[in-house]
Amino acid sequence: MLGALIIVFREVIEAGIIVGIILAVTRGVARSRLWISVGVVAGVLGASLVAAFAGALANALEGVGQEVFNGSILAFAVVMLAWHNIWMATHGRQMAAEARQLGEEVRSGARSLAALAIVVGVAVMREGSEIALFLYGLAAAGGSDAPSLIIGGLLGLIAGSAVSALTFFGLVAIPQRHLFRVTTILITFLAAGLAAQSVAFFQQAGLVVALSETAWDTSNILSDTSLFGRVLHTLIGYSDQPSMLQVMVYIATLAAIFGLSKAFSSRGGAGSRVAKSASASSNAHAA
Amino acid sequence: MRTIRPSSYARRVAAFAIALLAATQSARAEEVVIHLVLKDHRFQPQESSAPAGQRITIELTNQDPTPAELESKTLRFEKVVAGGGKITMQVRPLVPGRYRFYDDYHEDTTEGFLVVR
Numbered sequence: 001m002l003g004a005l006i007i008v009f010r011e012v013i014e015a016g017i018i019v020g021i022i023l024a025v026t027r028g029v030a031r032s033r034l035w036i037s038v039g040v041v042a043g044v045l046g047a048s049l050v051a052a053f054a055g056a057l058a059n060a061l062e063g064v065g066q067e068v069f070n071g072s073i074l075a076f077a078v079v080m081l082a083w084h085n086i087w088m089a090t091h092g093r094q095m096a097a098e099a100r101q102l103g104e105e106v107r108s109g110a111r112s113l114a115a116l117a118i119v120v121g122v123a124v125m126r127e128g129s130e131i132a133l134f135l136y137g138l139a140a141a142g143g144s145d146a147p148s149l150i151i152g153g154l155l156g157l158i159a160g161s162a163v164s165a166l167t168f169f170g171l172v173a174i175p176q177r178h179l180f181r182v183t184t185i186l187i188t189f190l191a192a193g194l195a196a197q198s199v200a201f202f203q204q205a206g207l208v209v210a211l212s213e214t215a216w217d218t219s220n221i222l223s224d225t226s227l228f229g230r231v232l233h234t235l236i237g238y239s240d241q242p243s244m245l246q247v248m249v250y251i252a253t254l255a256a257i258f259g260l261s262k263a264f265s266s267r268g269g270a271g272s273r274v275a276k277s278a279s280a281s282s283n284a285h286a287a
Numbered sequence: 288m289r290t291i292r293p294s295s296y297a298r299r300v301a302a303f304a305i306a307l308l309a310a311t312q313s314a315r316a317e318e319v320v321i322h323l324v325l326k327d328h329r330f331q332p333q334e335s336s337a338p339a340g341q342r343i344t345i346e347l348t349n350q351d352p353t354p355a356e357l358e359s360k361t362l363r364f365e366k367v368v369a370g371g372g373k374i375t376m377q378v379r380p381l382v383p384g385r386y387r388f389y390d391d392y393h394e395d396t397t398e399g400f401l402v403v404r
Contacts, residue, residue: 007391054372058368058372058374059372064375066366133356136354203363204363206377209342219360225360241360
Protein backbone atom coordinates (compact mmCIF):
# COMPACT_ATOMS: atom_id res chain seq x y z
CA MET A 1 0.00 0.00 0.00
CA LEU A 2 2.84 2.35 0.86
CA GLY A 3 4.48 1.64 -2.49
CA ALA A 4 1.31 2.52 -4.40
CA LEU A 5 0.88 5.64 -2.30
CA ILE A 6 4.41 6.82 -3.04
CA ILE A 7 4.26 6.14 -6.77
CA VAL A 8 0.95 7.90 -7.30
CA PHE A 9 1.92 10.72 -4.93
CA ARG A 10 5.13 11.61 -6.71
CA GLU A 11 3.63 11.45 -10.19
CA VAL A 12 0.74 13.63 -9.04
CA ILE A 13 2.98 16.28 -7.48
CA GLU A 14 5.15 16.48 -10.59
CA ALA A 15 2.15 17.28 -12.78
CA GLY A 16 0.25 19.06 -9.99
CA ILE A 17 2.95 21.61 -9.18
CA ILE A 18 3.06 22.61 -12.84
CA VAL A 19 -0.73 22.94 -12.92
CA GLY A 20 -0.61 24.94 -9.64
CA ILE A 21 1.94 27.39 -11.04
CA ILE A 22 0.02 27.88 -14.25
CA LEU A 23 -3.25 28.38 -12.37
CA ALA A 24 -1.54 31.07 -10.29
CA VAL A 25 0.05 32.69 -13.35
CA THR A 26 -3.29 33.01 -15.12
CA ARG A 27 -5.38 33.84 -12.08
CA GLY A 28 -8.09 36.33 -12.94
CA VAL A 29 -7.65 35.88 -16.67
CA ALA A 30 -10.92 35.31 -18.49
CA ARG A 31 -11.39 31.68 -19.56
CA SER A 32 -8.02 30.60 -18.09
CA ARG A 33 -9.71 27.91 -15.96
CA LEU A 34 -11.39 26.56 -19.07
CA TRP A 35 -8.08 26.38 -20.96
CA ILE A 36 -6.35 24.65 -18.07
CA SER A 37 -9.23 22.18 -17.68
CA VAL A 38 -8.95 21.41 -21.39
CA GLY A 39 -5.23 20.82 -20.83
CA VAL A 40 -5.86 18.46 -17.91
CA VAL A 41 -8.57 16.47 -19.75
CA ALA A 42 -6.44 16.23 -22.90
CA GLY A 43 -3.52 15.14 -20.71
CA VAL A 44 -5.56 12.36 -19.07
CA LEU A 45 -6.78 11.11 -22.47
CA GLY A 46 -3.24 11.33 -23.83
CA ALA A 47 -1.92 9.45 -20.80
CA SER A 48 -4.36 6.58 -21.42
CA LEU A 49 -3.32 6.42 -25.07
CA VAL A 50 0.39 6.49 -24.21
CA ALA A 51 -0.12 3.75 -21.62
CA ALA A 52 -2.17 1.62 -24.03
CA PHE A 53 0.44 1.88 -26.76
CA ALA A 54 3.50 1.78 -24.51
CA GLY A 55 4.81 -1.35 -26.22
CA ALA A 56 4.38 0.03 -29.73
CA LEU A 57 5.89 3.34 -28.67
CA ALA A 58 8.95 1.62 -27.18
CA ASN A 59 9.55 -0.31 -30.39
CA ALA A 60 9.02 2.62 -32.76
CA LEU A 61 11.94 4.34 -34.50
CA GLU A 62 14.31 1.39 -34.10
CA GLY A 63 13.60 1.04 -30.42
CA VAL A 64 14.07 4.63 -29.32
CA GLY A 65 10.51 5.83 -29.98
CA GLN A 66 9.72 6.21 -26.29
CA GLU A 67 12.77 8.39 -25.64
CA VAL A 68 12.22 10.49 -28.76
CA PHE A 69 8.55 10.94 -27.84
CA ASN A 70 9.31 11.97 -24.24
CA GLY A 71 12.23 14.16 -25.22
CA SER A 72 10.25 15.87 -27.96
CA ILE A 73 7.14 16.66 -25.93
CA LEU A 74 9.34 18.06 -23.15
CA ALA A 75 11.21 20.22 -25.65
CA PHE A 76 7.85 21.36 -27.02
CA ALA A 77 6.70 22.32 -23.52
CA VAL A 78 9.90 24.35 -23.08
CA VAL A 79 9.17 26.26 -26.30
CA MET A 80 5.58 26.93 -25.15
CA LEU A 81 6.75 28.25 -21.76
CA ALA A 82 9.45 30.39 -23.37
CA TRP A 83 6.94 31.78 -25.82
CA HIS A 84 4.51 32.58 -23.02
CA ASN A 85 7.16 34.50 -21.09
CA ILE A 86 8.33 36.43 -24.12
CA TRP A 87 4.75 37.19 -25.15
CA MET A 88 4.03 38.48 -21.66
CA ALA A 89 7.19 40.57 -21.65
CA THR A 90 6.22 42.19 -24.95
CA HIS A 91 2.54 42.79 -24.32
CA GLY A 92 2.85 43.56 -20.64
CA ARG A 93 5.07 46.49 -21.52
CA GLN A 94 2.89 47.60 -24.41
CA MET A 95 -0.33 47.52 -22.47
CA ALA A 96 1.22 49.13 -19.42
CA ALA A 97 2.31 52.01 -21.64
CA GLU A 98 -1.14 52.40 -23.15
CA ALA A 99 -3.44 51.77 -20.26
CA ARG A 100 -1.07 52.50 -17.39
CA GLN A 101 -2.20 49.39 -15.64
CA LEU A 102 -0.70 45.94 -15.44
CA GLY A 103 -4.11 44.46 -14.87
CA GLU A 104 -6.43 41.92 -16.33
CA GLU A 105 -6.20 42.93 -20.01
CA VAL A 106 -2.48 42.41 -19.98
CA ARG A 107 -2.89 38.80 -19.07
CA SER A 108 -5.82 38.04 -21.32
CA GLY A 109 -3.80 36.77 -24.28
CA ALA A 110 -5.76 33.77 -25.51
CA ARG A 111 -2.90 32.46 -27.64
CA SER A 112 -0.59 32.51 -24.68
CA LEU A 113 -3.25 30.63 -22.69
CA ALA A 114 -3.36 27.95 -25.38
CA ALA A 115 0.39 27.52 -25.02
CA LEU A 116 0.01 27.08 -21.26
CA ALA A 117 -2.85 24.61 -21.74
CA ILE A 118 -0.47 22.55 -23.89
CA VAL A 119 2.14 22.61 -21.13
CA VAL A 120 -0.48 21.40 -18.61
CA GLY A 121 -1.59 18.68 -21.03
CA VAL A 122 1.97 17.49 -21.58
CA ALA A 123 2.70 17.38 -17.84
CA VAL A 124 -0.49 15.45 -17.06
CA MET A 125 0.09 13.10 -19.98
CA ARG A 126 3.64 12.19 -18.96
CA GLU A 127 2.97 11.60 -15.29
CA GLY A 128 -0.54 10.21 -15.88
CA SER A 129 0.67 7.53 -18.27
CA GLU A 130 2.96 6.20 -15.52
CA ILE A 131 0.04 6.01 -13.10
CA ALA A 132 -2.14 4.34 -15.74
CA LEU A 133 0.53 1.71 -16.44
CA PHE A 134 1.10 1.11 -12.77
CA LEU A 135 -2.61 0.72 -12.03
CA TYR A 136 -3.02 -1.51 -15.09
CA GLY A 137 -0.22 -3.69 -13.75
CA LEU A 138 -2.06 -3.96 -10.44
CA ALA A 139 -5.33 -4.82 -12.11
CA ALA A 140 -3.69 -7.42 -14.37
CA ALA A 141 -1.82 -9.03 -11.49
CA GLY A 142 -4.99 -9.19 -9.37
CA GLY A 143 -4.27 -10.78 -6.03
CA SER A 144 -5.66 -10.20 -2.58
CA ASP A 145 -3.62 -7.09 -1.89
CA ALA A 146 -5.20 -5.21 -4.80
CA PRO A 147 -7.73 -3.31 -2.62
CA SER A 148 -5.02 -2.04 -0.27
CA LEU A 149 -2.95 -0.94 -3.28
CA ILE A 150 -5.92 0.95 -4.66
CA ILE A 151 -6.43 2.65 -1.30
CA GLY A 152 -2.72 3.53 -1.32
CA GLY A 153 -3.09 4.99 -4.80
CA LEU A 154 -6.06 7.08 -3.72
CA LEU A 155 -4.21 8.38 -0.66
CA GLY A 156 -1.29 9.24 -2.94
CA LEU A 157 -3.65 11.13 -5.22
CA ILE A 158 -5.07 13.10 -2.29
CA ALA A 159 -1.64 13.88 -0.81
CA GLY A 160 -0.28 14.89 -4.22
CA SER A 161 -3.25 17.15 -4.86
CA ALA A 162 -2.72 18.75 -1.45
CA VAL A 163 0.91 19.62 -2.27
CA SER A 164 -0.21 21.03 -5.62
CA ALA A 165 -2.89 23.11 -3.91
CA LEU A 166 -0.26 24.40 -1.45
CA THR A 167 1.83 25.54 -4.41
CA PHE A 168 -1.14 27.41 -5.82
CA PHE A 169 -2.19 29.07 -2.56
CA GLY A 170 1.41 29.87 -1.70
CA LEU A 171 1.79 31.68 -4.99
CA VAL A 172 -1.47 33.57 -4.86
CA ALA A 173 -0.59 34.77 -1.35
CA ILE A 174 2.14 36.84 -3.00
CA PRO A 175 0.94 40.44 -3.47
CA GLN A 176 -0.45 41.04 -6.94
CA ARG A 177 2.24 43.50 -8.00
CA HIS A 178 5.01 40.98 -7.29
CA LEU A 179 3.14 37.96 -8.60
CA PHE A 180 3.94 38.65 -12.24
CA ARG A 181 7.66 38.94 -11.57
CA VAL A 182 7.74 35.83 -9.38
CA THR A 183 5.77 33.65 -11.78
CA THR A 184 7.88 34.79 -14.72
CA ILE A 185 10.99 33.62 -12.90
CA LEU A 186 9.28 30.38 -11.82
CA ILE A 187 8.23 29.57 -15.36
CA THR A 188 11.71 30.28 -16.68
CA PHE A 189 13.29 27.86 -14.20
CA LEU A 190 10.53 25.32 -14.87
CA ALA A 191 11.31 25.53 -18.58
CA ALA A 192 15.06 25.12 -17.98
CA GLY A 193 14.39 22.03 -15.84
CA LEU A 194 12.19 20.49 -18.54
CA ALA A 195 14.88 21.22 -21.14
CA ALA A 196 17.44 19.35 -19.03
CA GLN A 197 15.05 16.38 -18.67
CA SER A 198 14.49 16.41 -22.41
CA VAL A 199 18.25 16.13 -22.97
CA ALA A 200 18.39 13.08 -20.68
CA PHE A 201 15.94 11.20 -22.93
CA PHE A 202 17.94 11.95 -26.09
CA GLN A 203 21.10 10.80 -24.30
CA GLN A 204 19.39 7.60 -23.19
CA ALA A 205 18.33 6.95 -26.79
CA GLY A 206 21.98 7.24 -27.82
CA LEU A 207 21.05 10.04 -30.24
CA VAL A 208 23.17 12.51 -28.27
CA VAL A 209 26.45 11.13 -26.97
CA ALA A 210 28.49 14.26 -26.26
CA LEU A 211 29.11 15.48 -22.71
CA SER A 212 27.46 12.51 -21.03
CA GLU A 213 29.84 12.57 -18.02
CA THR A 214 28.26 13.28 -14.65
CA ALA A 215 28.69 16.94 -13.75
CA TRP A 216 28.29 16.45 -10.00
CA ASP A 217 26.90 14.00 -7.47
CA THR A 218 24.93 15.52 -4.62
CA SER A 219 22.82 12.42 -3.95
CA ASN A 220 24.29 12.21 -0.44
CA ILE A 221 23.31 15.78 0.37
CA LEU A 222 19.90 15.96 -1.30
CA SER A 223 18.59 12.99 -3.25
CA ASP A 224 16.20 13.91 -6.03
CA THR A 225 14.02 10.96 -5.03
CA SER A 226 13.33 12.48 -1.60
CA LEU A 227 10.18 14.56 -1.26
CA PHE A 228 12.01 17.88 -1.09
CA GLY A 229 14.35 16.82 -3.89
CA ARG A 230 11.37 15.82 -5.98
CA VAL A 231 9.63 19.16 -5.47
CA LEU A 232 12.86 20.98 -6.36
CA HIS A 233 13.24 18.70 -9.37
CA THR A 234 9.85 19.79 -10.66
CA LEU A 235 10.20 23.46 -9.70
CA ILE A 236 13.72 24.25 -10.87
CA GLY A 237 14.86 21.00 -12.47
CA TYR A 238 17.15 19.91 -9.61
CA SER A 239 19.02 16.71 -10.37
CA ASP A 240 21.54 15.05 -8.05
CA GLN A 241 23.55 13.49 -10.88
CA PRO A 242 23.10 15.53 -14.05
CA SER A 243 25.21 15.07 -17.16
CA MET A 244 27.43 17.91 -18.36
CA LEU A 245 25.17 18.46 -21.34
CA GLN A 246 22.11 18.73 -19.11
CA VAL A 247 23.79 21.45 -17.07
CA MET A 248 24.81 23.35 -20.20
CA VAL A 249 21.36 23.13 -21.77
CA TYR A 250 19.83 24.22 -18.47
CA ILE A 251 21.99 27.34 -18.32
CA ALA A 252 21.48 28.07 -22.03
CA THR A 253 17.68 27.84 -21.64
CA LEU A 254 17.71 30.19 -18.65
CA ALA A 255 19.90 32.67 -20.51
CA ALA A 256 17.83 32.46 -23.70
CA ILE A 257 14.45 33.03 -22.00
CA PHE A 258 15.68 35.80 -19.69
CA GLY A 259 17.61 37.42 -22.54
CA LEU A 260 14.78 37.25 -25.06
CA SER A 261 12.20 38.48 -22.56
CA LYS A 262 14.40 41.43 -21.74
CA ALA A 263 15.14 42.18 -25.38
CA PHE A 264 11.47 42.07 -26.34
CA SER A 265 10.19 43.99 -23.33
CA SER A 266 12.57 46.89 -23.97
CA ARG A 267 12.21 47.00 -27.73
CA GLY A 268 11.45 50.30 -29.32
CA GLY A 269 11.68 51.07 -33.04
CA ALA A 270 15.23 49.81 -33.49
CA GLY A 271 15.03 47.35 -30.61
CA SER A 272 13.37 44.61 -32.62
CA ARG A 273 16.51 44.26 -34.67
CA VAL A 274 18.52 43.81 -31.49
CA ALA A 275 16.06 41.21 -30.30
CA LYS A 276 16.36 39.31 -33.56
CA SER A 277 20.12 39.19 -33.43
CA ALA A 278 19.91 38.14 -29.78
CA SER A 279 17.66 35.25 -30.74
CA ALA A 280 20.00 34.29 -33.57
CA SER A 281 23.02 34.23 -31.29
CA SER A 282 21.22 32.23 -28.61
CA ASN A 283 20.25 29.71 -31.27
CA ALA A 284 23.88 29.47 -32.26
CA HIS A 285 24.79 28.76 -28.64
CA ALA A 286 22.13 26.08 -28.37
CA ALA A 287 23.44 24.39 -31.51
CA MET B 288 49.09 3.44 -68.60
CA ARG B 289 45.47 4.08 -69.31
CA THR B 290 44.50 0.48 -68.94
CA ILE B 291 46.31 0.10 -65.62
CA ARG B 292 45.02 3.21 -63.90
CA PRO B 293 41.34 2.31 -63.64
CA SER B 294 42.13 -1.14 -62.32
CA SER B 295 44.51 0.21 -59.65
CA TYR B 296 41.85 2.75 -58.74
CA ALA B 297 39.25 0.01 -58.44
CA ARG B 298 41.65 -2.02 -56.33
CA ARG B 299 42.20 0.90 -54.01
CA VAL B 300 38.45 1.43 -53.67
CA ALA B 301 37.99 -2.25 -52.92
CA ALA B 302 40.78 -2.17 -50.33
CA PHE B 303 39.22 0.87 -48.72
CA ALA B 304 35.79 -0.78 -48.65
CA ILE B 305 37.23 -3.89 -47.02
CA ALA B 306 39.09 -1.79 -44.46
CA LEU B 307 35.89 0.11 -43.72
CA LEU B 308 33.91 -3.11 -43.36
CA ALA B 309 36.55 -4.53 -41.04
CA ALA B 310 36.51 -1.32 -39.00
CA THR B 311 32.73 -1.33 -38.57
CA GLN B 312 32.79 -5.01 -37.69
CA SER B 313 35.49 -4.58 -35.08
CA ALA B 314 33.51 -1.62 -33.71
CA ARG B 315 30.47 -3.82 -33.54
CA ALA B 316 32.44 -6.53 -31.79
CA GLU B 317 33.51 -4.01 -29.14
CA GLU B 318 29.93 -2.99 -28.43
CA VAL B 319 28.84 -4.40 -25.10
CA VAL B 320 25.33 -5.79 -24.96
CA ILE B 321 23.75 -6.89 -21.70
CA HIS B 322 20.72 -9.14 -21.97
CA LEU B 323 18.26 -9.07 -19.12
CA VAL B 324 15.02 -10.93 -18.54
CA LEU B 325 12.26 -9.85 -16.21
CA LYS B 326 10.24 -12.81 -14.95
CA ASP B 327 8.00 -13.06 -11.89
CA HIS B 328 9.20 -9.54 -11.00
CA ARG B 329 12.83 -10.68 -10.82
CA PHE B 330 15.72 -9.66 -13.04
CA GLN B 331 17.71 -12.51 -14.56
CA PRO B 332 20.61 -12.34 -14.14
CA GLN B 333 20.43 -10.28 -10.99
CA GLU B 334 23.97 -9.09 -11.53
CA SER B 335 25.77 -8.51 -14.81
CA SER B 336 29.25 -7.21 -15.46
CA ALA B 337 30.59 -4.90 -18.12
CA PRO B 338 33.94 -3.30 -18.97
CA ALA B 339 34.59 0.29 -17.98
CA GLY B 340 34.85 3.11 -20.49
CA GLN B 341 32.67 1.55 -23.18
CA ARG B 342 29.21 2.30 -24.40
CA ILE B 343 26.79 -0.36 -23.20
CA THR B 344 23.52 -1.50 -24.67
CA ILE B 345 20.99 -3.01 -22.29
CA GLU B 346 18.29 -5.26 -23.66
CA LEU B 347 15.41 -6.20 -21.41
CA THR B 348 12.80 -8.80 -22.27
CA ASN B 349 9.74 -8.67 -20.05
CA GLN B 350 8.28 -12.15 -19.64
CA ASP B 351 5.68 -10.94 -17.16
CA PRO B 352 2.22 -10.00 -18.40
CA THR B 353 2.37 -6.71 -16.50
CA PRO B 354 4.21 -3.55 -17.58
CA ALA B 355 7.36 -2.42 -15.80
CA GLU B 356 9.57 0.64 -15.88
CA LEU B 357 13.27 -0.07 -15.97
CA GLU B 358 14.91 2.78 -14.13
CA SER B 359 18.29 3.68 -12.73
CA LYS B 360 19.48 6.98 -11.40
CA THR B 361 23.15 6.17 -11.60
CA LEU B 362 22.96 4.59 -15.06
CA ARG B 363 20.64 7.44 -15.97
CA PHE B 364 17.77 5.76 -17.76
CA GLU B 365 14.05 5.26 -17.34
CA LYS B 366 11.99 3.35 -19.84
CA VAL B 367 8.64 1.63 -19.83
CA VAL B 368 8.42 -1.94 -21.05
CA ALA B 369 4.99 -3.36 -21.84
CA GLY B 370 3.88 -6.78 -20.59
CA GLY B 371 5.63 -9.35 -22.81
CA GLY B 372 7.60 -6.54 -24.45
CA LYS B 373 11.24 -5.86 -25.13
CA ILE B 374 13.26 -2.65 -24.83
CA THR B 375 16.77 -1.49 -25.62
CA MET B 376 18.69 1.31 -23.96
CA GLN B 377 22.03 3.03 -24.39
CA VAL B 378 24.27 3.63 -21.41
CA ARG B 379 27.20 6.04 -21.47
CA PRO B 380 30.77 4.78 -20.88
CA LEU B 381 31.03 4.17 -17.15
CA VAL B 382 33.69 4.36 -14.48
CA PRO B 383 34.15 1.16 -12.40
CA GLY B 384 31.51 0.63 -9.76
CA ARG B 385 28.34 -1.19 -8.85
CA TYR B 386 25.27 0.37 -10.46
CA ARG B 387 21.76 -0.38 -9.27
CA PHE B 388 18.69 -0.56 -11.50
CA TYR B 389 15.11 -1.46 -10.63
CA ASP B 390 11.51 -1.73 -11.78
CA ASP B 391 10.06 1.61 -10.77
CA TYR B 392 6.67 0.00 -10.13
CA HIS B 393 8.14 -2.53 -7.69
CA GLU B 394 11.22 -0.77 -6.47
CA ASP B 395 11.44 -2.59 -3.13
CA THR B 396 11.49 -6.09 -4.56
CA THR B 397 12.67 -5.87 -8.16
CA GLU B 398 16.26 -4.73 -8.44
CA GLY B 399 19.43 -5.72 -10.22
CA PHE B 400 23.01 -4.60 -10.50
CA LEU B 401 25.52 -3.83 -13.21
CA VAL B 402 29.11 -4.25 -12.07
CA VAL B 403 31.57 -2.26 -14.13
CA ARG B 404 35.25 -3.23 -13.96
